Amino acid sequence: MEKLVIEGLPSRDFWRGRKVLLTGHTGFKGAWLLFWLEAMGARVTGCSLAPEQPRSLFAELHAPERLASETIDIRNADDLEGLVRRARPEIVFHLAAQSLVRRGYSDPHGTFATNVEGTNNLLQALAQVKTVRAVVVTTTDKVYRNVNDGRAFVETDPLGGHDPYSASKAACEMVVEGWRSRLADEGCSIATARAGNVIGGGDWAGDRLIPDAVRAWSSGETLKVRRPEATRPWQHVLEPLRGYLVLAESLASADASAPAYNFGPRAESASVRTVLSLAAREFGEVRTDFADTPEGPAEAHKLDLDPTLAETGLGIRGLWDLDRTVTRTAGWYRDFLSGRPARELCEADCCAYLEDVRRAAMACIR
Template sequence: MIQGLPNRDFWRGRRVLLTGHTGFKGAWMLFWLEAMGARVTGCSLAPEQPQALFSHLHSPDRLASEIVDIRNPQELATLVARARPEVVFHLAAQSLVRRGYSDPHGTFATNVQGTNNLMQALAQVNTALAIVVTTTDKVYRNANDGRAFVETDPLGGHDPYSASKAACEMVVDGWRSRFAAEGCGIATARAGNVIGGGDWAEDRLVPDAVRAWSSGQVLQVRRPEAARPWQHVLEPLRGYLVLAEKLSSGADMAPAYNFGPRAESASVRNVLSLAAAEFGDVRTEFADTPEGPVEAQTLDLDPSLAEVDLGIQGLWGLDRTVTLTAQWYRNFLSGRQARELCEADCCAYLDSVRRASMACIQ
């Protein structure tokens, strides 16, 4: 078995509960899990965008029994009892910083109380061997000093979204001993900024750029020098899968893992410059001073722990990540099928994992 590559034999026939399966990352994760033969039960709200990736990759028929709001403990408990999951990936969240400002109540209700509802439902069923709860790189108390965060750094949050995800970490920690006593491993996964084909969410950099450029409009950028740890969506998903396998085996794992690129964070301006090169003649206007609600100017992660414990290393640098993402959108808008494009990216990524593994052996 190749280190750092999900084991298909482990996932074949495995009962998996995936919350947030209609979202961008969730749709990619569902695609990957089902390709390995897992028996996945989804739990999510209906897709927000009419062109949502989920709608292109998965049959709408499955939504009839899987549209459940994690803020509703009764409906959630019923779904969990039906699924009886062996592995749980909790991706459902209110995941937008600016929406957190406009709807702080809904943000905390989803990210904090929704997570607690899920933990309670799972404890009642008591079938899970592994639970991976995804949070964010924004859970850390950020002094904007440019230092890469490690998992033992203090948690914080200067906006409702970041604070709600830090609080989500505390909810998970409060349930940890309960699940450990039943032989279930649980860990949180803190991923850097994720991009890739099929994200159509409002107020995210790449989807906003694609919408503007493809319609001939000028892209307005409010924080061009903000730096983030950008990575392709397949990078952290691989980490989540391998982490779940380790937790299921009873291995002594850390309570949290960072998943991000090896390289330093890159600016919004840099990412857009790479993307624009793929789209051709496009127009972008950068604000002279930061606009909008307060957001961290600099954010960076240290992924060393995941490299040591899981054999997970970032494989695609910024250039390839942005180029492949831009090509996905350009091809999709030209009439190519989303499934075909996702399959091509998955094959390319798995080939990169195998090549990296062989290089390490040699």
């Protein structure tokens, strides 16, 4: 019974005192993952640029004394190597990236340099230390060659990318493959994690659906939506983070056998229009302008992931449906803007999520 309960949950015993290197820890997903790792007692070294937005979830959640944190650009191989040698981590989560599709068009050089060269710099540095047992490199659901046929992608589908961001992440996957054997020689396992579109409280980045909606609606402005019928595999941020943690544990124990895993909802992808309709319920009277014709550079119209491999290999099954995911996300922003502390709101989401995971695990063994 205990094994079944633990199967889909990170193990506190594994993470307590574990030396972890987390790149991108000041970003949206990075701040949430750091919050979870700290709660389990991990010894985390963070490597990231300073937060870009005036508001920062990282700044709201973490105090300097809790974390060994360094401001480093992963494109600087020497600085990154020095950090790795000082930290001597056992587990590495690589989240640092240029993660915005539209910025990829405006700064393709920076996007490729960060996502490809930066990843290569990190893996080269990790190969030179003898302490690392597991590396999880996060890429994206957009690494696949997408012909908009509506079919859910599986991990063995061809990689591609019709825009600089997507192509850079597909290239990042190839960098990982190029280092796999060398890292294995040093006793280190590595895998990539391809997550669907992630939402949750505390994301303030530009050109992202929920943050843009919150900024517009909380200011009494009209939200302008470019592609209301585009579909994505939306999921709450805690869903893929649980996957990353369990994947790292499996890699460290040599249980994970696949080079890449999809993390996404089991349900069919939902449209931008549907997500915004659910979010608007938490904000009351809001104004949204849905465009008749798409504006801006090309983006995939349909995108869906098949998460079967993560379900069967890691015991990670999507838990929160779209309604619960969007409601908790929009509610987080509403309550934060009303004065509730970010840490309190994140703790509430984590407690609710973990309780639901435990209930689901117990239901499986009845």
